[in-house]
Amino acid sequence: YVMDECDQETHGVEHAFGLCSLVSIGEMASNEDILGSYMDRMIRMVERDKNSPSIFSWSLGNEGQFGTNHVKMSEWTKKRDDSRLIHYERTAFPNKAYGADQIKIDPCVDIISRMYTNLECLEIQGNMRNDERPYFLAEYCHAMGLGPGEVKDYWDIIYKHKRLIGGCVWEWCDHAVEKKLADGRVGYIYGGDSGEFPHDGNFCCDGLVFPDRTPSTGLLEYKKVIEPLKITCVDIKSGEFEIENRYDFSDLSEFAFGYEVTADGKVIDGGELKISAKPHETVKVKIDYSAPESVKDGVFIEIFMNTAKAYDWCEIGHRLAWAQFEIPTEICALSSKPLGKITAEDGKRYITVQSRAAEVIVDKVRGMICSVKKNGAELLARPSDIVIWRALIDNDNYVKPIWESEFFHKTYFKVRSVCTEITDTACVIKVDGAQGSNSRLPIFDIKIEYTITSNGIKTNIHADKNDIKAMNRTSSEETSLDLNLKKDIDEVPRFAMRFALKPEFEDITYFGMGDRECYVDYHEHAKMNVWNSTVTDEYEPYIVPQDCGNHINVKWLELKSDTDSVEFRADRAFEFSALHYTMEEMYEKAHAFELEKSDSTEVMVCYKNRGVGSNSCGPALSRKYCVTDKVIDFEFNIKI
Secondary structure (H helix, E strand, O other): OEEEEOOOOOHHHHHHHOOOOHHHHHHOOOOHHHHHHHHHHHHHHHHHHOOOOOEEEEEOOOOOOOOHHHHHHHHHHHHHOOOOEEEOHHHHOOOOOOOOOOOOOOOOOOOEEEEOOOHHHHHHHHHOOOOOOOEEEEEEEEOOOOOOOOHHHHHHHHHHOOOEEEEEEEOOEOOOEEEEOOOOOEEEEOOOOOOOOOOOHHHHOOOOEOOOOOEOHHHHHHHHHOOOEEEEEEEOOOOEEEEEEOOOOOOHHHEEEEEEEEEOOEEEEEEEEOOOOOOOOEEEEEOOOOOOOEEOOOEEEEEEEEEOOOEOOEOOOOEEEEEEEEEOOEEOOOOOOOOOOEEEEEOOOEEEEEEOOEEEEEEOOOOEEEEEEEOOEEOEEEEEEEEOOOOOOHHHOOOHHHHHHOOHHHOEEEEEEEEEEEOOOOEEEEEEEEEEOOOOOOOEEEEEEEEEEOOEEEEEEEEEEOOOEOOOOOOOOOOOOOOOOOOEOOOEOEEEEEEEEOOOOOEEEEEEEEOOOOEOOEOOOOEEEEEEEEHHHHOOOOOOOOOOOOEEEEEEEEEEOOOOEEEEEEEEEEEEEEEOOOHHHHHHOOOHHHOOOOOOEEEEEEEEEOOOOOOOOOOOOOHHHOEOOOEEEEEEEEEO
């Protein structure tokens, strides 16, 4: 379906006279002297495209205020073609309220349309009955850099309310200029890189595909959320499911259905399914699958719909839609070797623990693991550290100055005290300290407990967040009392412990959501499985470097070199990323082609990483996807 939009936009006038101002509207939108130009563009578009059956709506333009000229454009269009709906988002101006306080929308349009309505106001609009016209999101997810997130949140509300008819993601592709580099590589540049003025920086890099049309993970997320059917589990034990056909015209019998059961990452059962459902019909399906009684990791069933024939745009068997469900199964307890004897030396600065073929050293000044050796070979490139920062994504831009003003990007762990308990089989190191930066109050008070045995390192982190307020400077000339107190900075970008392994640790295997990057509000495209990858492939080349490669709901992670391996495992699901670039490098560089690989494999073992959202242009990230925990308890085991 296509909404055909008139080429009409007046940002220059808005900059000169003010966005939403009556003066600005009078200059163009309600200026009869230029009505002819408005009408000329509308008439030419309608006459050119009137016989295109895909067009369901004529749009009077984009971001060009609203005035009498638009009303006359609508009147002419309805007389010429009364079979299509009239749309214009700026009819909601000059008032910009989005909820129940939204102004009355002019009758010249058949669709109520807004941009970047937040989820709360979208729910309000879905329930409104004082205007029966359908509600449309002219833009609602901004695909700039990593993202967009919260796409499913929007569509859950859209499917819930008949009045809501969908919307448009901004936008399809990144607009950047290809640049051949001196070393033969190809990079991308954007606004200002060629000396031009004015420009919007990298605000042109906001698409679901890269400039060469390679799909980003964002396109996979969008595809999954808007797939043309909904599969619901009715009773997993008896294999009963419901499939809702969301197509308007196609019967599901036109497609090929099947299922697969995986246990501990291996396919153990599967088959074809015969599904027939008319448009918007829901049918029941029963699958007699087989599953083991107990497993190490988990058992999952995936139901999928593929193309039954080849098309111009895909081959036969192209995956159109799917859903994955966990099958309840007993998880076997992990077996562990009996604890062997250890030796521990509690020195002035370092605590050295040796067991079997391993040696672990904890730095009492830093409170961190500074050396891990196996058979005499060092596995760490540098000491571990606590991290609350991330290479900011484009959708962090509005909170960036708040965090940076409190030096979140410069925090480190400061030790207050260290005590050690040593037995024949274990060395317990208790560290008390704080995470903060120079010239700022501590953000977290943290207690770390390392239990080092012959089986590895058990790490337990307890953190209490302090109340942090943005700096409130007052002028020396100020004579009146300012009672507008600053609000608490009640979230951090993430909370993690970072391990810089030697760069030879290239191969990774993990049980969690993959195989592409995923975040707490950006994971519909991901599946639970045992995945194999490489650190090199985990990197996503966003034009402006930013956080990437995250995975959620992870139970264990193993990194391997040609000779060694390191495993992270937790009872509570955690998040992780593994890249060949440091967080600091990605935060500081402005272009992907400027990145320099570190002499390490950067592993983030993460309690939580902030969601993605669309706040580069859209509403603020929903609070449920922010890292707002006042108390953090995070435990994981390291096996070497």
